[in-house]
Amino acid sequence: MRIPCPYCGPRDVAEFNYLGDAAPAPIASGDDAVDQAALFVHIYLRDNPAGPHQGYWYHGNGCRSWLVVTRDTISHDISEVRLADSRGRA
Ligand SMILES: [Zn+2]
Numbered sequence: 153m154r155i156p157c158p159y160c161g162p163r164d165v166a167e168f169n170y171l172g173d174a175a176p177a178p179i180a181s182g183d184d185a186v187d188q189a190a191l192f193v194h195i196y197l198r199d200n201p202a203g204p205h206q207g208y209w210y211h212g213n214g215c216r217s218w219l220v221v222t223r224d225t226i227s228h229d230i231s232e233v234r235l236a237d238s239r240g241r242a
Contacts (some may be wrong), residue, residue: 153228154171158235159215167213173198174206174236202226208236 153165176189222232
C-alpha cells in the first residue's frame with residue numbers, strides 16, 4: 153500500500169505508523185461518570201468498520217507530519233489524505 157503524503161508524494165506504508173482512529177474524542181459533559189464511560193468506549197471499544205475509515209498516520213520516516221487518511225478497509229483504496237490540524241481533530 154502506498155500513502156500519498158501531501159509533502160513527500162506517494163510513499164510506501166512502511167514509512168508510516170498508524171496511530172488510531174481519527175474519530176473525535178468525546179466532549180466533556182460535566183458528569184464525571186458519563187465522561188469516564190464515554191472515554192472508556194472511545195479508547196477500548198473501537199469499531200472495526202468495513203468500508204471507509206479515517207485514521208491518524210504519522211510519516212515518521214519522511215516529513216514527520218501527522219496525517220488523516222481516509223481508507224477503505226476492504227479494498228485499501230485511499231480516497232483522501234490531509235494534514236491533521238494542530239488541535240488533533242480529524
Ligand atoms: Zn511526508
